[in-house]
Amino acid sequence: MQRVSLETPVLKKNDEYAAANRSLFAQNGAVAVNIMSAPGAGKTTLLEKTLNRIPFRCAVIEGDIQTSIDADRIRAVGIPAHQINTTCCHLDAKMIGDAMRQFPITGVELLIIENVGNMVCPAAYDLGENLRVMVYSVPEGAEKPRKYPRMFYQSHCVVLNKIDLAPYTDVSVEELKANVLAVSPNAVVIPVSSRTGEGLDAWLEWLTAKVGEARAAAICA
Numbered sequence: 001m002q003r004v005s006l007e008t009p010v011l012k013k014n015d016e017y018a019a020a021n022r023s024l025f026a027q028n029g030a031v032a033v034n035i036m037s038a039p040g041a042g043k044t045t046l047l048e049k050t051l052n053r054i055p056f057r058c059a060v061i062e063g064d065i066q067t068s069i070d071a072d073r074i075r076a077v078g079i080p081a082h083q084i085n086t087t088c089c090h091l092d093a094k095m096i097g098d099a100m101r102q103f104p105i106t107g108v109e110l111l112i113i114e115n116v117g118n119m120v121c122p123a124a125y126d127l128g129e130n131l132r133v134m135v136y137s138v139p140e141g142a143e144k145p146r147k148y149p150r151m152f153y154q155s156h157c158v159v160l161n162k163i164d165l166a167p168y169t170d171v172s173v174e175e176l177k178a179n180v181l182a183v184s185p186n187a188v189v190i191p192v193s194s195r196t197g198e199g200l201d202a203w204l205e206w207l208t209a210k211v212g213e214a215r216a217a218a219i220c221a
């Protein structure tokens with residue numbers, strides 16, 4: 001019996017769609033940020049606290065297996081949002097390309113793509129984004145970066161969310177930070193509480209600077 005790996009051709013096709021998305025983002029002057037995490041780490045809550053405090057015209061594409069709960073939450077804070085129901089455990093580049101035909105990004109400076117809650121599969125799919133951000137929920141433990149390294153090392157920034165809950169757990173935020181940096185030495189690690197607002201200024205400063213740099217690089221290119 002001959003074994004055929006499907007992963008390589010599937011990802012190769014995905015890369016072609018991702019390249020097309022990248023061109024479309026650039027043509028529109030939009031910087032795209034792919035936000036990934038395990039389910040419930042706080043991606044949507046972080047976005048609710050971010051979108052009206054960042055000096056760019058924003059729009060959001062939400063990826064969830066079912067429901068439009070997250071897109072409704074984003075619209076409720078006054079930001080245009082489009083919901084994709086994936087039925088599977090990650091977004092891929094074709095889904096984003098298809099979404100942009102129904103949800104044009106003309107005039108959008110910052111397009112946030114909230115991926116399906118899953119700490120493994122989304123990391124394998126390039127969406128054509130400029131920046132990748134991982135949100136990690138502190139109470140889930142200090143050792144997870146070593147057990148599930150890929151999403152951590154592929155992300156430009158790792159937001160350690162829910163630090164308000166750290167005192168009620170046995171998780172050391174310092175040990176967690178060290179484990180993130182052990183697998184992803186170049187990642188920027190920002191502890192925050194999307195509930196209390198602690199650390200959000202550092203996150204907003206990082207995002208504003210990086211989106212500004214990406215926009216400047218696109219204008220010069």
Ligand SMILES: Nc1nc2c(ncn2[C@@H]2O[C@H](COP(=O)(O)OP(=O)(O)OP(=O)(O)O)[C@@H](O)[C@H]2O)c(=O)[nH]1
Pocket residue numbers: 037038039040041042043044045046070116117118161162163164165192193194195196
């Ligand atoms: N205590 C505390 N709770 C938080 C924080 N951020 C988010 N939550 C709560 O965590 C739960 C999940 O938050 P969401 O923002 O829906 O998480 P998500 O990553 O978008 O979830 P999925 O999209 O379903 O993967 C909600 O009950 C939030 O109120 C935080 O910083 N501290």
Ligand SMILES: [Mg+2]
Pocket residue numbers: 043044045070114
């Ligand atoms: Mg969400």
